[in-house]
Amino acid sequence: MDKISGTENISDLQVLYLDGTSVGLNFKNKIEASSIFIQQSENNGLTWENSVLETELTPYSSDAKVIGLKENTIYYFRLVTISNVVETITEDPYIYNLELTKWGVFNDGTHPIETTKGINDALTWAQKNKKKTFKVPSGVYLIKKGEPNDPESRINMVSDITFELDANTVLEKESNDKEGYELLYIGPGINNVKLQGGTYRGDRLTHDYTKRDTPYSSGTHESGYGILSQGAQNLIIENVKSEYFTGDGLCIGGKATGIRSITTSDLELGSLDLTGNKVVDPLKTRLKSPVYLTNDIFKSQKTFVFDHVQNISLDTTFDVYFFNSSNVFLNTINNQYLIKSFVPIPDDAYYFYVVFHSSNLNNVRLEIWSKVISKNVTVNNSDFSFNRRQGITVGGAENVTISNNLLHDINGTAPQSGIDVEAGFFPNNNININNNHFYNNKGYDLILFDGSNATIEKNIFESKAIGLAISKPFSGVNVLNNGFTNADITILGKNVVFSNNTISYSQINVTGYDIEISDTLLTDVKMTLDSNIPNGIKIFNLTLKFNGIPNTGLYLGNEMMEFRNIHMIGKTEGRNLSGLGSSKNVYENFVIEGYNVKYGFSLPLGTYNNCSFISTENENTPIKIDQSGSYILNDCIFENNIKSLQIENTSEIFNVEINNSTFKIKNNISYGVIFVKSAKKLNISGNTFYMKNLTNGSTPVLKIGPYGFSKPSQIFEVSIIGNEIYTNIVAIGIDTSNAGTDAPPYLIQDNTLYNAKLKLTLKDMNINNKELTN
16 A cells, blocks of 8 residues: 555455456445546556546446456556545555565665575565565665575575566675675576566675685686576566676576486396386396485476486487386386486376486496576566676576677676576577677677577677687577677587678688578678588678778688678788688689789689679789689689789699680780699680780780790690680780690680780691681
8 A cells, every 4th residue: 555645545456357458346445535546557567557447437436447458468457546635546466665674674785684684584475475576675785695505695586576676776795705606596496587677786896806615616706696597487687787796697597406326237238118017128228226206306396317428329319117106107208318308207206217228338327417497588678797707698598588688898707708608517498699789898799609599680799809609519590680890700510590790890710510601791801611511601692891901801611612692892901812612612603803913812612603803903913723623614704904814733633614704804914814824624615805905915815834934834734615805906815835845735726816816836736716807
């Protein structure tokens, strides 16, 4: 009851019925009222508005029907009665405002022991009295220091309640010297919790880092948590600030309880039949004695899992046979997997046997654990900052959404990340991270270390560190519509879709497999693509822009990759493109425009279809075809100032085909539009060469062989067939005259030269070539 004035009370509202978008209410008015009305709230009583009623109330009304409500919405109602004497409001009976004096709680940053106990006692009382919202008024509440995992030195959340802090409320951890602590704890079996508003503050600035919790602990003091969830379900964290903790602002994880170790001595050959009786089976192995479900953890957690498996394949499947306390067989669960399977336990099960689909008994060791992870967790509109280790750790969770948060200024102890999805002993699955802003984090913005199925969408990464790291143990990631600025990207994992992102001033290192990168704009980046699996990386619809900045460009490893619609614009400080590539690579519509002509670049191996290579300055160094393997260029365009290609390799597997492509030279030719210094096998067919601005025709268009004194040939098999060569003055079109003292005959056939001339040796096969005047 919250009185505006006066002392008269009225009774609480009672719900008579719910009917779709309407609700019936009943009340008793004990005062003489001049007017009476109903108000409703959709935000836990933060704001109120007058309800729409089917029938207008009179001062003598005792019931009302509220209409026009939205479906799937939680409403709070209150009755407002106004008279000449008093205005009285009935408050929602499910909301509790923490009474400081009643519970011995201080909001002036003192008395941590009394304050911690008082808040916990009040929470327990509120739950027992079916309160749904627990409001903490403004002030600073000092939470007691103590031993790690001590329930008396933290706030212990209860189920089915919203823990709402005033915007000016601070929960602060008492300064201490412990390597681990929690300010607020949500443990196994605690479900349906919402943390709303306020600030959670650690003792980072005053903490004593010189002590150890045990002689064997690390001494890093990295486990001081603001909010720790171990196995909670249906958790919402909203509009909070969590800062200055020695470890993490928030840790969403699991809790494990060891049940039993199993070694070879606990196993025997054999199986169980469909009724749970032992039977002979030389291909299977069973437990000699049952596993009893007497640990208290099984009262609330009805699963178990195998872990720490040694000398038995992780692909081994197993069956579980459950019995009740009267030794009656209940049921079996078949074809479970080691480590991966969380086996459900029937409610009335008392013990079980396990049968492994393996006859291996040699040095086997494995352990049975009860593991509980956090599930259905939402974190939004919050600020995690100035913590030493992480803003948020996801360390054993399923169905987690982290959205619209600020994660910044994380530094102090590794890995120093805005968010770290890293469970180790637990699974992580279905993690959604969207619309967050990461900045000023020292180590990483986001780590996906282990787990599966994550969506990273519409985030801003800009910490001048590693923006996103996907490690090998993580698989199944969609990275969509994010912005990376001065934030590096490392993808070591598998099954990753990276699409519609923008990246600037960053390094990208991709070595995983089953990776697809598409529809992304990259500005002044260094991108390394180096999967160790053939066809492990596919690249589609990329634009790379360069402005001469050092340490930028595109590097390709030596395994097969697929490229389509790649546009590189502008020059790097060094080579725009580098790396070996693979003869099996396919490049469709790969355009390199305005590259660094001082250094040029070596084309990676592979097949180039409909590709373009355009320079805007006189080339000091041409594009080189010089890797050991196969090159095929089909329907490509070369627009250059003085030279296009230099071909040079003596490997037995060096094979070059240039087909149906167009070459345009703007100025006088230098060395040759195509200059062949060495080649095992070369075929130049169906191409067109345009040289319309020559003032000197002494340099050949196609130069087969080096310049200088004749020496033994390094060019072995050449076919130049069906090409057209256009020059504006008389010039040398095809020159094989200095291919080598022992050069074999080359096939020069069906070429048409306009103003250009052939310069061949007598032994060359000069067939049906035409020299015309244009």
